[in-house]
Amino acid sequence: MSLIVGRILSLLPAIFFLNIAYSWITNPSEAAKGLGMPLLDGIGRSTQIGDFSAFFIGVGLFSLLGALTNKVTYVYCAIIILLSAAIMRIVAWKIHEAELASFFIGVEIASVVILFISALLIRSGISKKNEISVDQE
DSSP states (O other): OHHHHHHHHHHHHHHHHHHHHHHHHHOHHHHHHHTTOOOOOHHHHHHHHHHHHHHHHHHHHHHHHHHHHOOHHHHHHHHHHHHHHHHHHHHHHHHHOOOOOHHHHHHHHHHHHHHHHHHHHHHHHHHHHHHHHHHHO
């Protein structure tokens, strides 16, 4: 049961972040607005769309791969990316006088917590599954 719950928990951020990636690909001006910024022009637009799409695709795919393969290493990769983003938002606020993006930090931290619980449940479910197969031999 813990394996199933863990996989479902990993799917939730996967769907959320892949949906945002889809927005960056299909409607970048609305996606940018959703993050509180204008869509840039020229090479800035290319960088903005490329980097943000890659970020959300990466987090989404790592979360999805963790759910589909039961390999928590993928989930940990998504956690690292999200924690890095939250930390860098705080650095931008403290050092570079950016506005504190508390809502976005909250979303990133909440996603990290969900993914961490997911990883624990997947690992626990795999351990229980292995114990059952050893007992049956």
